[in-house]
Amino acid sequence: MTKGTTKRMIVMLLLVGLVFGGIYGFQQFRNKMIQKAIKGQGMPPQAVSTTVAQTSVWQPAVEAVGNLRAASGASLAAEVGGLVTAIHFESGETVKAGQLLVELNAAPLKAQLEQLKAAAALARQNYERDSAQLKVQALSQAAVDADAANLKSAQAQVAAQEATIAQKSIRAPFAGRLGIRQIDLGQFLAAGATIVNLQKLDPMYLDFSVPQTQIDLVHVGDKIAVQTSAMPGRTFTGSISAIEPLVDTATRNLRIRARIPNAKGELLPGMFATARVDEGGKREYITLPNSAIAYNPYGSTVYIVKDGGKGADGKPKLSVEQRFVTTGATRGDQVAVLTGLKAGETVVTAGQLKLHNGAPVFVNNSVPAANNPNPEVKDE
Template sequence: MFKRLILVLLFLALVFGGIGYWKYRQFQQMTAQLTAPRPPATIASVEAKRESWQPTLRSVGSLVAANGIAVTNEVAGIVQEITFESGQRVEEGAVLLRFEDSVERATLESLRADRQLAQAQYKRAAELIPKQAVSKSEFDIAKATFDAAQARVAEQEAVIRKKTVRAPFSGLLGIRQVDTGEFLQVGTPIVELQALNPLYVDYALPERNFRELAVGQEVQLRMDAYPGEAFSGRVSAIDARVDEGTRSISVRATVPNPDGRLRPGMFAEVQTLLPQRDDVVSVPRTAISYNTYGDFAYVIAKGENDALTVQRRQVTTGRVREGWVEIMKGLDAGETVVRAGLVKLRDGQPVTIDNSVELKDAEVGKQ
């Protein structure tokens, strides 16, 4: 019985001793892995460069005609004649539409006859007043009657003139909205008229950019209708107030449009060009990462035996242009930074440079 107990205890000691030894070996291996030097990471590098930049303020806006209206009628009537075609270019004063005006013209002839009679009576009274053949009151009545008759004629002539609708300015007509023989109430839209040269582009910028704005600055426009093509203009007006709701300020630029390729209502991407800067330090946008503490870049430095390591450095970034980002603080021109291969890169890690390394999607954004 006693021998059996000793054998069991020896067996258990061997089992637990083996387990303990196995765990100890595992711990030693883990410790060795943790304390082993990190192998060099393969990265691609680029030098921060100093260059001239044309800073821009980006926004979106809409094209607006310098003059643009819906042509309407001032008097009611039946359309007698339409003298334009949809989409036609017209000059200022061109006749667009005439109303039937026979009744108004007949009334005008009657009023002219009344005026002629009143004029004759006034002239006769004027000849007789020096001879005291008529009283002063009779002369005044004759004069007032003639003046009233003349005013009624002028009024009727104005009514007849309004029976002809003319283009108030030169421009391009839209689609005709009325037909011959149709009765139009006062203010009925007849056709759109847009002056196309020049055009305005209206857009808004945040109030923080207000001090950078000035009348006369160049703007560049890009439209979906003309991919890859830019149109130039200049800032012509800056609003007198900042919108309290959006904290933005409205800006208007004038855009030449001599060939009429641009049309009011088009959507435009607008860049306001600021004065050129000649001392901008920049790196590729892919070289910048961020965490909760802000933007940072990995700067490549030489260590012992010319071994390359990386140092994480906080940077302050500015504007972005064509894939490059402005470095306002934290890097100097000529310093070499990591542009690709940032995944799992750590401060102080050894690296080897291979500029054929391409950026992986996982490297963009938060590190």
Template sequence: MPSILSPVSTRPWLPLLLLVLLLPGMAQAQQASAVIAARASLSAWSDPLASLGTLRADESVTLSATVTDIVRELNFRDGESVEAGQLLVRLADDEAQANLRVAQALRDERRNAVNRLAQLQSRNLAPRADVEDAQAQLRQAEAEIQALEARLADYHIRAPFAGRVGFRDISVGTLVTPGTELVTLDKLDIMRLDFTLPETVLGQLAEGLPLSATSPAYPDEVFAGEIASLGSRVDPVSRSLMVRAELANPEGRLRPGMLMNVVVRRAPRDALVIPESALIPEGNRQYVLVLDEADDYRVARREITIGARREGEVEVIEGLVADDLVVAHGTERVRDGQTPRLLGILDENTSIPELLRRDRGATEANG
């Protein structure tokens, strides 16, 4: 009686043949995993140190009256920009002007007397002592004029420097007395930013260290500056040091009293940087997948030593050199020794969505 055998059992070599035929395709599919790469590049780097600070005007003054009199003129508007030396407020100075004219007339009289006596003395018609007395009286009159002119300046309040005035809270005809505040004046083209830092970082601070500052008033803008000076004392209670920085303010948008978020960039240096997404952590060790451009982008797993991190990037201390090509996206799809399909290399002008759109378009065109 003949035995009944299945077709597969009569061909024991068939499963082996199918496996041999499928292996190249499986290997090719595995090796053709798509990845996106990035180059290790040198970039400006620093260790950030955050704090909160308050803005102050580069120069700020409250102009006050030093005499008692009535306001005669107001030559400014609220918030107006003024030049150095510009007359802002004039008090009633009629009496001071009259006293000055009297002193000037007396000076002219004594000057004429000196000239007459000098002519007579040159012809030996007047004693030298009379000439000297007349010259002394002339100097006395000139000194009196200088004193009256200085007193008259108290009636003319001028801007000591160029800047922006505040609100006008007085009117023409107001009686002011010594100490009465007339107007504020702030120099706003350069702003001073005062903030504190812990004493533990004192050894890492120096004048000229760069920093950046942001304000809730302008959330999308970063104001650059640098440390101008360090405080001479450490607060024994808070153990902090006062630091003053300078920020350029050419458009006058920053105002005294504003709260600023400050980030001091310590230890500025050129660092080797790669995307943080390229890291493959294993315990306390970090690895990356390096692509060999000379060998069809074959993958080589390499251990590296990293330093500081910032948003989306990491500093590489050891294990890579500039221009090394590493897998930035797709590290979970490739292994050491494989040859992936490179979609593109990230740079300042290329993004991941753009590379994916290009690959999708190329696939659809070839399909």
């Protein structure tokens, strides 16, 4: 290798070293400037909405929805077929238990009944005559036993015929209100065909379900308030009459039945209703809007706004502190906080996604969080 070639290689190595040295130095300078900027100015504050935690008086209650059903209800039908010869009711009429509603043609059966009664009367006479002869040893015991069997058979045939005739008369099995009549005079009514619907409207039953976490809040005999959209503003009172002793394995809910007086018949079977069961006396809870709570697998958290004094510009320096809380019952848009929070503390209600413990914030409450204990659904 000549001296000229060696000098060129040295020069090239020096140039490469200068280039890489310049790049490294520039990166170090940039990192120092970024760190200095972060240390001097900090991260920009995040916009959040806030509310002040307040103490509210709550009435602990269990609320659920369910369906109303009559104390007794049935679609009346004939056990046997026949021609309709008489109708003794009108649609919508209130009837008593055992009241005759419909008669079917029973003339042929009644004629056969007279024949069977005559045969039964003859069988009785034979039995009584032979029994008298048995006393004087004029007839064997076997003959009298045969007469007794014939008498019982004849009486059974009479009873069976009377039962068949009774099936031709359809009566109300219980007192209640009839629905719309579905038969007409003179038509042939097949066995099992519906005649009319009968419902006993007083009392009414409300069947609803509660989750297994609220089982200890409902008991037989507890008072219940019932409302239905069919009669806005009206509240009906009743009491819990039965609790299913089995939790549904599919939903983990427990079925409850409440008994509601309905003397005026205003509540009807099939109505959708809301039930409320108050539990114990009124209590005081610290409440927050539900949007303030971050529900996580490891626990529920909130962000508390802390005042860090005033900055160089004279404005307050605010930061947040993440805190674990224990939540309780909910009421509309509100949730009760049992532990981890004091009344009067300022809590973030919106903007939590970009926050971390100690993050700077500034407050913008132009859009307040929903905090209504009794929100109403509005039709748009």
